[in-house]
Amino acid sequence: MRISLTVNGKQYSHDVEPRLSLAHYLREVLNLTGTHIGCDTSSCGACTITLNGDAVKSCTLLAVQADGCEIVTIEGMANGAELHPIQESFKENHGLQCGFCTPGMVMTASDILKNNPNPTEEEIRHGLEGNFCRCTGYHNIVKSIQQAAEKINQ
Amino acid sequence: MGSYIGKSVKRREDARFLKGEGKYTDDIKLPNMTHMAFVRSPYASANVLSVDTSEAEKAEGVVAVFTAEDGCGQYGVPCGWQVNFKNGETMREPQHPLLAKDKIRHVGEPVAIVIAETQALARDAAELVAVEYEELPAVTNPKEAMKDGAPKVHDQFPDNMAFDWCIGNDRAEVEAALEKAHHVTELEFINQRLAPNAIEPRSYIADYDVNGDKWTLYTSTQNPHLIRLLMCAFVLGIPEHKVRVVSYDVGGGFGSKIYHYTEEALVTWVSREIARPVKWTADRSEAFLMDAHGRDHVVKSKMGFDKEGHIVAHLTDEYCSMGAYLSTFAPAIPTYLHGTLFQGLYKTPLIHLNVVAPFTHTVPVDAYRGAGRPEATYLIERLVSKGAKEMGMDPAEIRFKNFIEPFDGVNQPGYQTQVALQYDSGNYAPALEKALDAIGYKDFRKEQAEARKNGKLLGLGISTWIEGCGIAPSAVVGALGARAGLYEVGHVRVQPTGKVSVYTGTHSHGQGHETAFAQFVADRLGIPMDDVEIIHGDTEQVAFGMGTYGSRSLSVGGSAIVKSIEKVLEKGAKIAAHKLEASVEDLEYAGGKWTVKGTDKSISFGDVSLTAYVPHDYPQGLEPGLDFSSFYDPANFTFPFGAHLAIVEVDQDTGKVDLKRFVTCDDVGNIINPMIVDGQIHGGVVQGIGQALLEEVVFDESGQMITGSYMDYAMPRADDLPMIETHNTVTPCPHNPLGVKGAGEAGAIGSTPAVVNAVVDALWHLGVRDIQMPLTPQRVWKAMQQ
Amino acid sequence: MIPAKFDYIKVSSINEAVDLVDKHGFDAKILAGGHSLIPAMKLRLNTPSILIDISGIEGMNEIKESGDEIIVGANCTHKQIMSSDLVKNQLNILAQTAATIGDVQVRNRGTIGGSLAHSDPSADYPATVLACDAKIEVTSKNGSRTIDAEDFFQGIFTTALEDDEIITAVRFPKVKDGNYQKFYQSASRFAVVGVAVVKDGNGVKVGITGVADTPYRAKAVEKAYDGSTDAATHAVDGVDVMSDHFADSEYRAHLAKVMVKKALA
Structure with missing residues (x-):
């Protein structure tokens, strides 16, 4: 089936099998391997991207469902060498260790801050309930998002 | 510099x-x-x-x-x-x-x-x-596997036993001391099976x-x-x-x-x-x-105390599952990485542990963050807290009373335990004091009593911990059954321009070696960090290595690199002496250059490097190049330690545990990068909290895993947790050049008993003495009903 | 995990959808948000040969006010429902319920129609749909009909939907005084117990999910209700309470009473 979609501002068109997940489409067809797959049950959030501005789990979406949509992946967050304020805050606050959950965390953080530019610690923690991190204990991820909010609001 | x-x-x-x-x-x-x-x-x-x-x-x-x-x-x-x-x-x-x-x-x-x-x-x-x-028919519980008539995992081993092992003092002597003890506290529980779950x-x-x-x-x-x-x-x-x-x-790896x-x-x-x-x-x-699982011990423990609360003896019997086959390090986990930590931080004079390790119809069990040491710490710290409360003693006080006296391993010798190993250096009381101060221990009991009046069940749990990491002296582990050496390799290649490529046999999967290793290499050489690159994870680039686990990378891998740096500087000094027309003895190295003492004559690291590769004007008989590889075999394990405190509130109606605060004071020796060390502690602590409150691999009668997905295996999420309040003390390791001990497993070793002790503390007045992990709302509620 | 092969058709009208359902029968599955169906297909627990994507049908993702009712299109996402001013003002219990489902990402995609059709015994909406006496609008080739909430839920993953029927909307009465209380399963974050209470003058309607294999109206509670929370003790009267490793039937029954009490308070 033919699909056309925009990923990180670029237009793509491909023939895909209906069973191809959006996560696999991004990874295997577009070679955007920053979107990771960590589970089978829509639980871990490593595959989070934004679809028409909303954070979604790309492992639980078929590529065909994204036909005509506007997608941003982790690769689309930085502006060239200049990191997005969320990415920058993750670096400054040691909000990542092995880096595997990080793309999903950053994309979810973008949704949290879009809907709530001044979140409390509790709201950030609640907003991250769909993302597992096994390395950081979330402590520095929460701090990173707190600082990102400040940076974006400046 | x-x-x-x-x-x-x-x-x-x-x-x-x-x-x-x-x-x-x-x-x-x-x-x-x-x-x-x-x-x-x-x-x-x-x-x-x-x-x-x-x-x-x-x-x-x-x-x-x-x-x-x-x-x-x-x-x-x-x-x-x-x-x-x-x-x-x-x-x-x-x-x-x-x-x-x-x-x-x-x-x-x-x-x-x-x-x-x-x-x-x-x-x-x-x-x-x-x-x-x-x-x-299948058997999944290690104790059940040892019963007569249990389903056989391997026909050639009809009793399902892989080995039956013990460590410590003579059993009869320990039993006799328990008989005579003023008070004996007992625990029977399962240190439950966990799935590591690197993402x-x-x-x-x-x-x-x-x-x-x-x-x-x-x-x-x-x-x-x-x-x-x-x-x-x-x-x-x-x-x-x-x-x-x-x-x-x-x-992420966490052992798996x-x-x-x-x-x-x-x-x-x-x-x-x-x-x-x-x-x-x-x-x-x-x-x-x-993926190999962790823990899975069926435990029965006794600890005896004298009238003043001094521990007089400790006896534990365990059934520790191997799973269906012996995974790479599996037999070492419940034995040499577990029994050797039964001394804890205490002067316990008599200790005996017996481990029966059966095969079961389950995926193999091997090291998972902490590997054997969390299991040891859990049972010791539960016993100490339970014993203290039964005797009407303050659980902090009883710990101070039993702590081994401070020893730095230089002026005072290491501490010889009853369970084979010798601790390198330790100063335990300050870590606990600092943690108690940070959490406001003095005021807590008042707060707890106040809360109780308002129907709120608050509890504070203490755990102190020690671990043997920096794995490990090859001859020691060889004598204990390891079929490998556990040294590390560090190769320092100085490029002609004075830039430095460092090849390490350790492996980073979140630990930040590329940064932390470059920090100490740059400092030792007095050059900018940007001039240092750390390379790992490729057998064609790195000569050899034993990898990363057991909190060994910096203390063993870092030491191997330091050895090579020393060789670089030693050879560099010869080249510098030649160029400066001085003797090596007259030179000092600082700030990236060799200087003739008392003069302003100097030559930079970069110039010496270039000379080593363009040896036109060069010391006679000296090989060109500046490139050294070293194997470092540690003299001992390292023994970091610390104190972890938790405050919880238990919901009376549902049994749900709300973790309000978590405070740590850890001593991991010298610290290269405090940000990274804190991050390691945060992550470890939360994995330990996961064991205390959420995580458990469950099998049904037929051996099916009923927690085989994230829909059924609960792991900590961001909103299950408070911020982790970290503090530290510094007791350098006396036997490696950086004075470092290891921080990767620390968090997971100390945190689990702190949380469980806190919940039991919250419910002690209701008659609750122990709850099986994980402390799910159901288990806590049922404990409250009894 | 990768699903078995299937065909995919995205329809633009409900008529097109029901025609296809009629044609393919059992082999077809309706795809809305996909957050129940796709995970099951990845595990190959569900292997339809054709997916009919209804997410593009105009009008099915709208929330409207109609007299005393709020009509929620089947394709409305949980996010849309929890953040709709109309729902928050006139039917806050539904917004409250939607906000407890899954996580940010799941709420951005999952739909009310999909959740109800899937009928997981631990899903959140059923409690609220029951307590509100909502009506489920369904359409098939033979026309449309309305199913009362109480008739809709029939067992684990089983509803009153005929094989050829598609949920198009859910009609809720406006509710001033409603309350949804959930006790989370710690791994999946589904409801171990979810209780929805709607108070109306002197009476109360109580919907409970997660406790039995079918969500139910706690009639014994409603009958015993005297304005206090005492009636909560009747939460599981006559109910066969489910059991799993998070909550056996004894604890789950206790939790049901606790959560009913909270919801009544």
């Missing part, structure tokens, strides 16, 4: 991860690559009656189908540690086949593999392999080069060289020098990616059979079924 050590330098690895440009194994795509899918047993225990691959072979896109009949890895996967029976008898060691032939011993055990052009087609075809099984599932790609008769194996492992050695020498019988093992970015897994050997074997690259990446469901 000391301009980097001790600073929270931001990590250089972050940029690639934050931009989605990390290079994890599953991100690699090779030309002409095929994909592997497994046919796995749905039963825990069964006879395989027949395997029919004919339909699968005909399916779309299928390249090949293999079963055990095809002769892959006929020797099976080896075990790397031999623990003998206490009577001297040799450990029972079953073969661990790559593909099951006649018999199934745990759910998920592979029976066949399908290779196809795409991942989807491989899976489609795997469904067409018809396997006929005869289901047999990156294991992934392997093998690429066979027909012309060179060579392989490249890309693998998500914590120790590429060890995998190469085990796989080449023991599993496949292929020449080691023909195999390159590459482990670029790895998405130490071991040599059957799938690694299978892709390597298949790649030559079909002369094409083969990839396999685990699903989370496969990870639950196949």
